[in-house]
Amino acid sequence: MVEEAFARLHEALLNADEEAAVKATRDLLDAGAEPQAILERGLTEAMTELGRRWNRGEAFLPEVVAAAEIFKTCSDLVEPALLARGGKKAGHLVLMGTVKGDLHDLGKNIVTAMLKTAGFEVSDLGRDVPTERFVEEAARLRPKIVGLSALLTTTMLEQRTVIQALEAVGLRPDVRVMVGGAPVTAAWAEEIGADGYAANAVEAVEVALRLAGAAAQDAGGRKADG
C-alpha cells in the first residue's frame, strides 16, 4: 500500500497531476509513512527525475513549473507531521524574489522550479519585494541562499540595496546571494558583491549547488573553530 502510494506520488508529479499528487500524499500520511520519506523519496526524487528529463529535452517548462507548484502544495501537507516528529525539510533553503519596483517574475518562477528539481527548498517571496521584506524573511528563515531577480536596468540597482541591507543587519556572512535577470551580468554581480550569477535556469541550479556546498563547508569550519 505504502509502496504503491509512493509510486503514485512519483507519477503524479511527473505528470503534473495535482489532484493525484495530493491524494497520494494524504494516503501516505494516513498509512503512517515517515514524513521525511514522503519529502525525500516521494517529492524530491520525482522533482529530480523531472529535472533529468528536462535536461534531456523530454520534459518542458510548463510541466516543470507546474510540478514545482504541486511540490509546494504537497510539502505543505507533510509539514505539520514533519515538525511534530522533529524532522526538517529536505534540502537547502533558498529565499527567492524579484526586487522592489520590478513586476517580472517569469524568469524567477522558472529558476524556482528548476531549483526544486535539484532538491532545494525554495521560499518564494514573489515580485516587487521590498528590501525590508528580504531582510525580515532572511532573519526568520535563515536560508542558505538568497536569490534576487531583476529584469530592468533600473531595478537591478535594488539588488545592491538588498545586499547592503543584509550587511547592515549582520546577516550577510551567513547567506550566499545570487543574482539574475536579463540585464544582469557576471561583472555586475561582482561589482555589487554578490556571490553568484547565472545567465539561465540551468546555470542557476549549478551556481546554487556550488554556493550551498560552500555554505555547508563554512558552517563546518565555524563549528570546528568554535
Add this chain to the structure above:
Amino acid sequence: MGEPQVFELLSDSEIEAVHNAALAVLSETGVFIDHPRALEHLAGCGAEVDAASGRVRIPPRLVKEALAACPSSFILYDREGREALRLGAREVHFATSSCAVRCQEGTAARPSRAEDLVRLTRVADALPEIDLVSTQVVADEAPKELADSYRLYLVLRNSPKPVVTGAFSEEGLWDMKALLDAVTGGRTEDRPCAVFDVCPSPPLKWTAISAANIMDAASAGLPVEFASMPMPGAATPVTLAGSVVVHTAETLSGIVLAQTVRPGTRVVWGGAPVGFDMRHGTAPLSAVEATMITVAYAQMGRHYGLPTHTYAGLSDSKLVDAQAGLETALSGTVAALARIDIIAGAGALDFVGTQSLEKLVVDAEVCGLIRRLLRGIEVSPDTLARDLITALGPGGDYLAQAHTRRWFRTELHLPGPVIDRLDRKAWEEQGRTDILARARERVEAILKNDPRAPDPDRAAELDRAMRRVMDTRGCPSLPFVGAAEG
C-alpha cells in the same frame, strides 16, 4: 479554423485566358513527340499527326476527355502497402529533391555514389517532416543502363516512405516496375508506393524516352507526375504568363497521352520551373519568378481538379549557408501557401545538381515551420481562454497553468536541435556551433540507427529482382546488392 486560404496570383478570368491560350497552342501549333508508337497511338485517338515531322496537334475535345478521365485525388501507399498520403486533398507534403549527380562534401562537390544515396535515404526516412523520399542522386558506380533501377533499389531497401522516382530509358521503367512488384508483393498497381516523374523538353517537345515512359507507366498502372520545366526568356516566353501557357500546354499534352493509353491513369500536375539568369546563363530554381510560375500553374492544376507538385524549398547556393536558408524558406513557404500537394526540394543545392545530408536536416526544419503555419490558428472558447485571462488578471503567470500544459504541444512548434534557441551564454558554452555543425551532428546521430529495411522475405525478393536486372543488363556486381544464392 476557417477554410484553408490558398495563395494565388491568377484571377479566374486569367486562368481562363491561360487555358484558352494553351488549348490554341495544342490545336494549332501542337507538340513534337519523338516516338513513332506515340504518334501512331495519338493519330488513332483523333489527334492531327504529321508523322514525318513528329508534330501532333491535339483538338480541345481530346484534352477535355483526357481531363475528365483523370482521378482528382488518389492515395499513395508506403512500401508495406499501408496508406501513406492522399494527393489532391489540398494537403501539403514534402519530398526530398531528386536528380542530383553530386554530393556536397565540405565546400566541394564530388560525384555521388551508392553509399550517398543510402545515407540520404536513411536520413530522409528518419525525418518526420519528410513525407516522400526521392531517388535523390545517381550512383556513380552503376552503368547507365541500370542507373535508374539501381537508384530505386537503394531507396526501397532503406525507407518504406512513398517514393518519387523516374526512368532514364524505355526499358528502365519496366525494370523499376519489377523492383516495385518484388518489394510490394505484386501490389504496384492497386497500392502504388511510387510516382514516376516524366519531363517534357521545353518548349513543347517530348523525347522518345519520355513519351514511352508515359505510355508504359499508364499501361502498367503506375502514377505519372509531369514535370514541365518553364524557363522564362530561354525555353519559354520571358513573360511569366507565357511561360505558364507553355507549361499548361506541355502538361495537358502529356495527360492526353497517358489518359488515351489508359483512362483513369493517376497523374500529378507537376513542374520544375526555373529562372534564367541573363548574366550567367544559369537556371536558378530559387528565382522568385520560378516560384511565381509554380503558384500560377498550381492554380491551373487545381482548376483542372488535379493533384499538384513542384520543386521548391531548395537552393541554388553552393554551400549550406545563409543563401541556402533564405531561398529554401521563401520558395518552400510560398509553394506551401499555394497548397501544392508535393513540394520536392529538401536536400538540394546548386540547381538541384548537388545534394547535401546537412542541408536535408536543415530543410526538414523549414518544413516543420511551414507545417505549423499551415495548421493556422485554432479559435474556440478554450483557445480564446477568456476565463483564464480573467482569472489570472494583469501580471498573471501563464506558465504553470493547466491550460498551458494542455495546449503547448499543439500550439507551439518546437524546432529540432539544428535550430539554435539557446541564450548566448549557453550557446557559447556549447561550443559556439553554427547550423552546419549542428546539422552534421544530427546526421551522424540518425545514421547510428538501423535503416528501416523491408521484411526479410520482401528484401530477398527485391534483391532477386535487382540481380535479374543486373543479369539482363550485363552488370556482374553493385554495392549493397547481396551475392546470388546458390
